[in-house]
Amino acid sequence: MFHGFERKSIRTSGTEINLVTGGHGPGLLLLHGYPQTHAIWHKVAPKLAEHFTVVAADLRGYGDSGKPPTDQRHTPYSKREMARDQAEVMSALGIERFSVVGHDRGARVGHRLARDYRERVERLAVLDICPTLDMYETTDMAFASAYYHWFFLIQPADYPERMIGADPDFYLSKKLKYLADESAITDEAMAEYLRCFRDPATIHASCEDYRAAAGIDLDHDRQDRDAPLDIPVLALWGEKGIIGKLYRPLEVWQDYTTGPVTGGAVPSGHYIPEEVPERLLAELSAFLEG
Known part of the structure; x- marks a missing residue:
């Protein structure tokens, strides 16, 4: 995966970030979701690198x-x-202005990145999410049933950690089978996800990600409620997934930016970069180069 890309590990003020980078052109940061790694981008990163300096990073944890x-x-x-x-990381690579494409948890990090570093993020693409604040503040039975893991993973340590850690391969495989097309995840990518998720430290850190989302992240989001972004946002979601059934994503995201919001449903489940990479490339090409 990522043929021709360079692997780097960059020390930040809080931890060390693993990434791959390649290509030439404007900066483009790709951020993965749960329970995956930067490997989710392996089908689209090489094509994006023909026009952008692509950075695909593992989130902390x-x-x-x-x-x-x-x-x-x-x-x-x-x-x-x-x-x-x-x-x-982007500063260390000499990239001061850039666009962000985030899937799942990575889209939530991308949203916060665009808020906290407004002068640096030019465009934001979010894949298969609505904003965390909206999702928690409108919780109902349909949401809680579909997103049960949001409420399981936030339980006090080390309750979910022990349950997941008893058979991490089974847990991760079941999570990834939310795909509309299970064959979309290659054997090589699956092996990478399993290798990383078998680490008890990863299981604990990923639970901490969700615990933060249900607490301190909501505090930060409420503080920013009256300060919308002013950049273009592309929102895509899988038509076979949950987001489009529970929300009107374009309308929700329009409340978070004064810039234009475009996008729509794509013929996939949750894991858009792996299920419909060509469609994603077409959508990103129009959005990032527009």
Whole structure:
């Protein structure tokens, strides 16, 4: 995977971030979701690198990135700290202005990155999410049933950690089978996800990510409620997934930016970069070069 890309490990003020980078042109940061790693981008990154300087990074707590100790408020796993990592990574690579494409958790980090580093993020693409604040503040039975893991993973340590850790391969395989097309995840990518997720530190850190989202992240989001972004946002979601059934994503995202919001449903489940890479490339080409 990522033929021709360079692998790097960059020390930030809070941890160490593992990434691959390649290509030439404007900066483009790709951020993965749960329970994956930067490997989710392997089908689209080479094509994007023909026009952009692509950086595909592991979020703190995931993949081969660092997993710093936590605290009672789960501050080290707040989206603010995770976004700070990525801003510092891009600075270390000499890229001061860039666009962000995030899937799942990575889209939530991308949203916070665009808020906290407004002068640096030019465009934001979010894949298969609505904003965390909206999702928690409108929770109902349909949401809680579909997103049960949001409420399981936030339970106090080390309850979910022990249950997941008893058979991490089974848990991760079941999570990834939310795909509309299970064959979309290649054997090589699956092996990478399993390798990383078998680490108890990854299981714990990923739970901390969700615990932060249910607490300190909501505090930060509420503080920003009256300060919308002013950049273009592309929102895509899988028509076979959940987001489009529970929300009107374009309308929701329009409340978060004064810039234009475009996008729509694509013929996939949750894992858009692996299920419909060609469609994603077409959408990103129009959005990023527009």
